[in-house]
Amino acid sequence: MxxxxxxxxxxxxxxxxxxxxxxxxxxxxxxxxIDPFDALDRFLILGCESGTYYTGATKMTQRAASIILE
Structure with missing residues (x-):
């Protein structure tokens, strides 16, 4: 039950x-x-060419670039 x-x-x-x-x-x-190194790994493996349903490729690229610059 x-x-x-x-x-x-x-x-x-x-x-x-x-x-x-x-x-x-x-x-x-x-x-x-997640920590910045895990986020960097995800970016390097998955990329951000086409974006997702909830966010576009431009926003994803900007986030990835800000993580790399940290």
Missing amino acids: PNYARRLTRPTQRESLFTRDQVKNDAGGYVFK
Whole structure:
């Protein structure tokens, strides 16, 4: 039998949890913050040629460049 009370009280990804490690992403959800080296790895592996559904390629390139310049 499912526990409906737990489903009602469990926070979704769109709700902020009570941790300081999380930041709001472009989709409106909350994700764990990564360090600049992990962000650089993601940029080098995935690139930012076409953007995503939630943000364009220009904004992604600007973020990646700011991480590299840090």
